[in-house]
Amino acid sequence: MSGGQAEGAALAQAIVAAHAGGFTGFAPEPLPPPTSGAPVYRAALAAASQLGFIAQDAECIARAWAAQSVRTGRFDPAQWPHDAQDFGLASRASRASGPAFAECPQALGLYAVLPDAEWVGRMARAGVPTVQLRFKSDDRAAIAREVRAAVAAVQDTPALLFINDHWREALEAGTYGVHLGQEDLDALAAPDLDTLRTSGARLGVSTHGYAEMLRASQARPSYIAMGAVFPTTLKKMATAPQGLARLAAYAQLTRGYPQVAIGGIALEHFPQVLATGVGSIAVVRALVAAPDPEAAAARLLQAMHPPRAP
Numbered sequence: 001m002s003g004g005q006a007e008g009a010a011l012a013q014a015i016v017a018a019h020a021g022g023f024t025g026f027a028p029e030p031l032p033p034p035t036s037g038a039p040v041y042r043a044a045l046a047a048a049s050q051l052g053f054i055a056q057d058a059e060c061i062a063r064a065w066a067a068q069s070v071r072t073g074r075f076d077p078a079q080w081p082h083d084a085q086d087f088g089l090a091s092r093a094s095r096a097s098g099p100a101f102a103e104c105p106q107a108l109g110l111y112a113v114l115p116d117a118e119w120v121g122r123m124a125r126a127g128v129p130t131v132q133l134r135f136k137s138d139d140r141a142a143i144a145r146e147v148r149a150a151v152a153a154v155q156d157t158p159a160l161l162f163i164n165d166h167w168r169e170a171l172e173a174g175t176y177g178v179h180l181g182q183e184d185l186d187a188l189a190a191p192d193l194d195t196l197r198t199s200g201a202r203l204g205v206s207t208h209g210y211a212e213m214l215r216a217s218q219a220r221p222s223y224i225a226m227g228a229v230f231p232t233t234l235k236k237m238a239t240a241p242q243g244l245a246r247l248a249a250y251a252q253l254t255r256g257y258p259q260v261a262i263g264g265i266a267l268e269h270f271p272q273v274l275a276t277g278v279g280s281i282a283v284v285r286a287l288v289a290a291p292d293p294e295a296a297a298a299r300l301l302q303a304m305h306p307p308r309a310p
């Protein structure tokens with residue numbers, strides 16, 4: 001090992017030593033091919049891989065760490081990068097990153113993701129402030145019907161309605177917003193994204209790690225969803241559950257956006273999830289699999305807004 005390599009390995013070990021206690025529970029990932037020779041970049045790439053970040057996220061972390069050390073003029077292994085500029089995360093506030101989607105509340109509160117319009121109406125009437133129709137079907141007529149029924153179901157309630165996947169039907173029905181996954185966003189042609197944005201509909205985007213957050217920010221959506229935080233049986237996830245420490249890091253990075261945490265979140269997790277700073281928690285099974293969904297909604301709403309200590 002050359003002197004330079006030994007120095008790089010020592011820097012990487014210093015980062016791992018400073019953060020292994022926080023980012024626990026992930027097996028090391030293979031070291032991806034480096035795209036820069038900068039010593040801090042290389043050390044951070046090795047450290048992030050050792051801490052279990054997948055290649056595309058390790059690359060983002062390494063680049064951010066190098067940018068941070070240039071910006072601050074020093075390298076501190078304890079200072080995990082959190083600055084949006086160091087990551088190249090597009091800001092919602094700055095017009096320099098392009099036009100943004102319409103705003104939604106910074107804190108969307110309890111967010112119920114629901115399989116059909118009947119559930120949407122039921123949870124809206126139970127006082128859930130944000131609801132999503134996640135109706136999985138290839139039948140265009142059935143989709144349009146269900147979207148219209150969901151719009152009607154929230155009409156006499158203050159609930160904000162997002163439609164998952166079916167953005168054209170959502171626009172036709174004039175819903176408050178649309179939720180898209182990364183693949184949906186990638187598949188959307190630029191003119192369609194413009195149509196969606198100029199319609200005034202809010203856009204939420206799913207993310208599962210740093211690289212997807214940077215990608216999502218390019219669209220300057222109304223909110224960024226992050227997960228899965230914990231294991232979920234509802235959906236096959238391509239990435240491991242991210243856990244609370246990563247969620248806290250993601251929330252810090254994306255604090256210019258309203259944030260939604262999702263995935264395996266149950267009542268008992270609410271205090272720790274809220275402590276990461278996210279303004280919204282999305283759940284499926286905690287409501288639809290509950291023996292009494294209205295009572296479950298009341299408990300989750302209370303956990304979302306715990307009374308302050310006197």
Ligand SMILES: Cc1ncc(COP(=O)(O)OP(=O)(O)O)c(N)n1
Nearest residue numbers: 164179180181182206225260262282
């Ligand atoms: C609030 C919220 N976050 C994430 C998702 C997941 O959406 P997506 O990635 O589009 O996956 P499907 O739900 O379509 O399977 C969501 N629906 N809501």
Ligand SMILES: Cc1ncsc1CCOP(=O)(O)O
Nearest residue numbers: 228232234263264283284285
């Ligand atoms: C749709 C979706 N996207 C990421 S996790 C998830 C499912 C969340 O369901 P649950 O709250 O029951 O784990």
Ligand SMILES: [Mg+2]
Nearest residue numbers: 164165180181
């Ligand atoms: Mg989807």
